[in-house]
Amino acid sequence: MVRFAGFVLRHRVVVIVGTIILTGFFAIGLTRLWVNSDFTSYLKPDDPAVKLFNRVGEEYKGNSIVMVGIETDDVFTYPALKLVGNLTEAFKQIGGVSSVISLTDTIDIREVEGTLEVGNLIDKDNLPSTPQELKRLREYVLSKEMYRGRIISEDGRITLMICRLAQDVDKSAVADKIRKTAERIAKGVKIYYSGVPVFSLEAQKIILQDAKRLIPIAIVVVVLVLFFSFRSVRGVILPLIAVVVSVVWAIGLMGWLNVPFSIISNITPVLLIAIGTAYGIHLLSKYYEEESGDGKARTMAALGDVGVPITLAGLTTLIGFLSFIGAYITAITDAGVFTAIGVGVATLMSLTLIPAVLSLLKPKGRRSGGDPSFGRLAGRMTDFILRSGKFVLILALSLSLIAIAGLSRISREVNLMEYFPKNSLVRISEEMMQKRFGGSIPIQIVVKGDMSDPFVLKRMRRMEKFLNSLPYVSNSQSIADLICEMNKVMNGRYTVPETPEGVANLWFFIEGKEILKQFVNEKRTEGIIQAQIGTTETGERIKIVDAVNRYISQLSPRIVVIRVSELKADQMERARDWLYGEMAEEMLLDAAARGVGLKIGRERLKDEIRKSLEAKVKLSGEIIAELRDELRSYFEMESEIVVPDNLIDPLVEEILKVASSGRRGKSDYLALLKGIISP
Structure with a gap:
């Protein structure tokens, strides 16, 4: 390090002039710096979820x-x-x-x-x-x-x-x-x-406001610390110049490389001012301890003694910030890299610029380093530590164990609204949106399939109901809703038609409408389910995403078409069991979406549905009388099958017997008609 010190001092003018020129170059880079507050752009572009998000936005x-x-x-x-x-x-x-x-x-x-x-x-x-x-x-x-x-x-x-x-x-x-x-x-x-x-947009304003407010505060604090430490102008100015140069170089380089300032990297200048000052303090402290020789000799001795510790301190800090490389959020990587560059520059300035300037200045008497009471306090602390080494070691170990145990209690939680003041318009607006309209944060689910297939549309409706059943999620919407809305107007039922023909008839009415571009692709082979999330807390949003992923993982990617008339008895029983399960799930989702907490599980509800639908129904005399009149009127006035007048009453009575016995299958009524009406 002595040889390095000699090299710096021999070329001190070149060091000073070169630093000024490079600082001017990087200062120009500051004018090219721009602020990126788009949170979605902080994510890795090659992540599958990010790729899907971008594709949905484009299509x-x-x-x-x-x-x-x-x-x-x-x-x-x-x-x-x-x-x-x-x-x-x-x-x-x-x-x-x-x-x-x-x-x-x-x-x-x-x-x-x-x-x-x-x-x-x-x-x-x-x-x-x-x-x-x-x-x-x-x-x-x-x-x-x-x-x-x-x-x-x-x-x-x-x-x-x-x-x-x-x-x-x-x-x-x-x-x-x-x-x-x-x-x-x-x-x-x-x-x-x-x-x-x-x-x-609001975060962008906050980033600039924070930089304008925090950097001057950091400089004032550093100036006060340096003044009370050295009680001299050079003791304040030289370390401060070193960190200012490091900030200009690091942030200016961001401008030249077109790397944006972000809500994370806006702390880089403050970190550099706080961290970088320490290296200059080490050199100046050693410089003031030297009592003989001119400025050049004292600087040579000081740099030779503390140059290596300063280098190692800067290097370890630099490596620590470089560990941010590879972070999932690219803004963290950028902040780590350029803070590391700034630390490297601050270290370099402490080893070159400060010694070069010091060597040109006339040496002054030794400085006490500030208030002598601080030195006495430090001495007493040193004596206590040396006398009570075991106690200090046990105390440090205990505190470390407590800290390690506390790591498990750390939760991942970010609330965007906490970045904004409570009385800010953006925060007031979001609170209103959550209260009146279910929030403004979108969630989108991509569904691949034939958007004209009733089964696909019904599954999309099921997914919407599931979304609406989740906390903070509301206003789910897809092409299936438009189909249901049209079917309600046409047929009085807010459901997807049972047949492809029924769906196709409704598609005709919305063909070419601009809103379709937000719901389906041009070939109708893919659709989007959209909903709104009424919270900005990431913890709750992670729970929502996890719940959606679990639900999707349970779905079968295949569509199986069955013909009931061709099913055997055991197959019919399995189909009926599946149908009861579907009915139970629909009921639970509808209840949850409406805020009705049914204290019953899916399997139990399915069993109750089975019992209800398969149980024999005992009709009251009043109901039987009403049915008799309705059936007689139907066969006399509306039936497309012409039933002879003398057979209407016997047919009605037989139908009532079948209904009262609980037998309601198609085969039961077919056998009845064949027995009553001869060909």
Whole structure:
């Protein structure tokens, strides 16, 4: 290290000038630095889940949404609807917005003069204006689940405009444009903003605010520590210059390499200021201990004595930060690498720049290093440790064991909202979204299969019910919901039709609709189930994802078609057992989604269903009398099978006997008809 010290001091002018030039170069890099607050971009791009997320965004018109809500005394007024329409059209014109859903631009499925009609909920060019029209609209919209709690609050005071963003855009920038547009058009109206792009936009502001606030605080603290340690200008300035240079080099290099500043790497400057100062302090302390020789000689002696310890201290710290390489979150890797570079630069400056400058300065008398009482306290602590070595060792070991035991109590938990002040608009907005609309965090499930197959659609509906049964999950939606909604209008039942033909007839009405691009691919071989999560706590969201994965793992990837008429007795029993299980699961999911806690398991409920459906029913005399009249009327007026008048009463009585005995199979009634009606 003595030879290295001699080399540095022989070329001290070159060291100083070279440092200034390089610092200027890296300072230019600071102007190229940009902030990335998009949390999804922190994930490894080659992760299968990330690849799927990006593919869904590209193929289904984006998977990032910005929710803009406006609150009035009553949304169903002409001025409020006009405002919604104006905002919707303005948002559509913003580059990066792929679609907007709102009251004035959403699909509606209704019956018009006995036929199914699929169109817009509101004619944006002819908004309802009379009290009667507005009242009818309010009653209609609030009566439908596809709107209530999704784009309109249950009390009709808050409505949402849901902006879906394209995949390959700067989502924070687009969110900022949406916000500025809303503030320009909806002046004087209470506005809410939510969605991951909005969180990213606010986080970006916080990153910059934190850097502007924390770096000066760190510098002030370091200056005070250095001043009370050395009581000299050079004792303050030289270590501070070294860490400032390390910050400029490390962060400037990020700018030159186009590596963004993130919510994690924004602590790098503060860390470098706190850590890097120590290396300069070691050198200066040794320098002030030297009592003879000029500045160059004292610097040579000090660097020769503490150069190796400083190098080793910097090297171990640098290696520690490099251990972040390979972290799943790429922002952690970036922060680790550039903090390590900064530590390396701070170490280098302590071994080169500080000695070079010190050697040019006139040496002063030895410094006491601050308050002498601190030295006396340190001496007493040293004496105590040396006298009580065993006690100190046992105490340290005990504390270490307690700390190790506490590791198991650490939980993975991040709540994005905790990053924002309680009175911030983004936090207030998200709390409103969770309370009124089920939250703004999306969850998407990709389903591969024929989107025209009734069984596939029914399974998607089952998955939606399961999602709605989970805590914090609501508003699940897929193409199956549109099919069910149309079937309800056509046939009075909110279910998927039983046959492919029935599904195909309904598909005809929504063919070419823009909303389909959010639910199915062009070939109808894949669909998306979407839902909203009403919490930003990662612990709860991990539980939701784990529950979904467990549910999916239990599903069979095959579709088996059976013909009941061809089943043998044992096969029929297995099919019936499967059917009872399906009925039990449907009932449990429906109950859970509606907040009804059924204290019964699937198997027990399945057994109860079996008992109920297979038990012989004892019909009361009153019911038998009603059935007799209904059956007689049916055979006389409606039956397509012409039954002779003299055989109607005997046939009715035989049917009542079969029904009363509990025998309800097709073969029972077929045998009855053959016995009563001769060919």
